[in-house]
Amino acid sequence: MSRDSFGSRFGALVAMAGSAVGLGNLWRFPYLVGENGGAAFIIVYVAMVFLICLPIFISEFVLGRRSQKNAYAAFRDLSGGSAWKWVGLLTVIVPLIVLSYYSVIGGWSIEYLLKSATFSFTGGAQQSAMSTMFTDFVTSTWGPLACHTFFLLATTLIVVVGIKDGIEKFSKVMMPLLFFMVMAIAFYSLTLPGADKGLDYLFNPDFSKIDGKSISSALGQAFFSLSLGFGTILTYASYVDKKEDILYQSSATAASDLMFALIAGVAIMPAVFAFGLDPQSGPGLVFETLPFVFSQMPAGGVIAILFFVSLLVAALTSSISMMEVAVAYLVEEKNFSRKAACVTLFAICWAVGALCALSFGPLADIKITGRSIFDLFDHLSSNILMTLGSLLTVLFVGWRLKKTDIYDEFTNGGTLSRNAKLFGLLWFLIRYVCPIAIISIFLSGLI
Secondary structure (H helix, E strand, O other): OOOOOOOOHHHHHHHHHHHHOOHHHHHHHHHHHHHOOOHHHHHHHHHHHHHHHHHHHHHHHHHHHHHOOOHHHHHHHHOOOOOOHHHHHHHHHHHHHHHHHHHHHHHHHHHHHHHHHOOOOOOOOOHHHHHHHHHHHHOOOHHHHHHHHHHHHHHHHHHHHOHHHHHHHHHHHHHHHHHHHHHHHHHHHHOOOOHHHHHHHHHOOOHHHOOHHHHHHHHHHHHHHHOOOOOHHHHHHOOOOOOOOHHHHHHHHHHHHHHHHHHHHHHHHHHHHHOOOOOOOOOHHHHHHHHHHHHHOOOHHHHHHHHHHHHHHHHHHHHHHHHHHHHHHHHHHOOOOHHHHHHHHHHHHHHHHHHHHHHHOOOOOOOEOOEOHHHHHHHHHHHHHHHHHHHHHHHHHHHOOOHHHHHHHHOOOOOOHHHHHHHHHHHHHHHHHHHHHHHHHHHHHHO
């Protein structure tokens, strides 16, 4: 049976960009900027993306396209069946862990889209009322479970259709739509009185704010946002035609992800400063602070709808890539039909995600290593497993694979002269800089 694949260069690009552009850009990036000093954090983040994360991205791309297999089989076959295959299995399991709690946040975006559609964020509401609204929702039982279910179901229905007819078609429509919606919000945000303070916060760096923790946060955010270390890029790359330029596809995806993150910052921070609010409001920035901002601004009800549609679309473009990693594994290694694989994964992720969804309410008293179930999954995946997956990937590519094989894949058999000229730099970054940087920054984040 022939494998499904992307039907065009644009389709592959927007699907990969969709995997990268998600809640990491619209939910996580703005509040991390607020917590870590603004512009200086952004500069560190940009450096992390291009010096460390882009080579890792290319490494995953090489593994996927070289093998034309699922994540597990890629490591197994390219290592000659050695113990490296267990790294492949890790990259199948991690996205399921992420998807389980990610779908909870995706469910919150559904709830808030419904609230915005009924104009709940209008009429000059008090900020405390917005905080109470969010707390009441996440600590309840049935609301979070229902939204988690609907989000995961939407993800499953897209993935079950396939690569070309499901993931690619969805990405082709939704990624350009997402870009224009976020741009519209950013332009509107810049028209608000006092918006210049938000821009100053975003683009006037104070490097005294940078320490080991903020650097570790920047690297963790880059991994999370670019979907590194858990098989999504590797899996998508296995569906990419051999004639495509790996450097172009990888760089365009990284640039798109970075652009979306910065646009999200411009859309959110000027509005936060325009109403004199605290940019360091953490994870509640999107679901507590912004609804208050929408309730205060002219045409805020319409902007709220636009924002939460954007948040939902961004979440879905990433969640489908997470599910596809395990779907490819079950279909190719365990002989599942695509439908059976999707149903099985829906059930697993729903059950684990339900625990995460209830960890703010009925299961709030359950703590593991001092963390709630949701926080444990977030910390374990973002700060440990994804970093470990990325480290093992660059070690595998840099020290296990043949250099000539990597060169052949990266240069399309030596036909791409630009890539051939840059290969020496890429090889040095993958083999030495990336492993050392990942280990040192990971350790600094633990101190």
